[in-house]
Amino acid sequence: MNMITPVxxxxxxxxxxxxxxxxxxxxTTYVQFSxxxxxxxxxxxxxxxxxxxxxxxxxxxxxxxxxxxxxxxFIVGNLDISEFTRGDGSKDHMPRVTLYDWCFAPTNRSxxxxxxxxxxxxxxxxxxxxxxxxxxxx
Numbered sequence: 001m002n003m004i005t006p007v008x009x010x011x012x013x014x015x016x017x018x019x020x021x022x023x024x025x026x027x028t029t030y031v032q033f034s035x036x037x038x039x040x041x042x043x044x045x046x047x048x049x050x051x052x053x054x055x056x057x058x059x060x061x062x063x064x065x066x067x068x069x070x071x072x073x074f075i076v077g078n079l080d081i082s083e084f085t086r087g088d089g090s091k092d093h094m095p096r097v098t099l100y101d102w103c104f105a106p107t108n109r110s111x112x113x114x115x116x117x118x119x120x121x122x123x124x125x126x127x128x129x130x131x132x133x134x135x136x137x138x
Contacts, residue, residue: 004078005078005079005080006076006077006078006079007075007076007077007078007079007097008074008075008076008077009037009050009074009075010037010072010073010074010075010105011035011036011037011050011072011073011075012035012036012070012071012072012073013033013034013035013067013068013069013070013071013073014033014034014035014036014049014069015033015034015069016068016069017031017033017062017063017067017068018031018063019031019059019060019063020032028055028056029055029056029059029060030053030054030055030056030059031053031054031059031062031063032051032052032053032054033051033052034049034050034051034052035049035050035052035073035075036048036049037049037050048095049094049095050075050095050096050097051082051094051095051096051097052075052077052096052097052099053096053097053098053099054098054099054102058099058101058102062102065104067104071104072104072105072106072107073102073103073104073105074102074103074104074105075097075099075101075102076099076100076101076102077097077098077099077100077101078097078098078100079095079096079097080095080096080097080098081093081094081095081096082094082096
């Protein structure tokens with residue numbers, strides 16, 4: 001029986017993406033990349049690396065969206081463990097995710113126009129942006 005192992009997580013892309021074409025006679029476009037996912041807390045926090053692969057129009061979409069090294073993305077896919085041979089001839093395993101979907105993930109870095117700041121005032125409050133009705137929310 002072939003079981004699906006769904007996975008969804010946030011991570012940062014570890015290198016710039018490059019769209020490739022398969023050499024299997026079907027000329028399928030794909031992109032293969034790794035993401036670093038933070039695991040643990042405090043002093044025990046460490047990254048785990050997931051190898052990701054995306055095919056066809058979805059591969060073209062992620063490259064055209066300018067996902068690059070350092071981009072924080074949310075992925076959804078099927079987890080598998082692939083075996084590979086290291087340069088010294090030893091065998092090892094790596095988690096591999098065949099993606100179903102992805103999207104940019106929100107980050108805590110705000111993009112403010114030149115001169116605007118999110119710096120707290122003397123009381124420690126950050127100024128809120130107001131809408132046309134004068135409220136900081138809809």
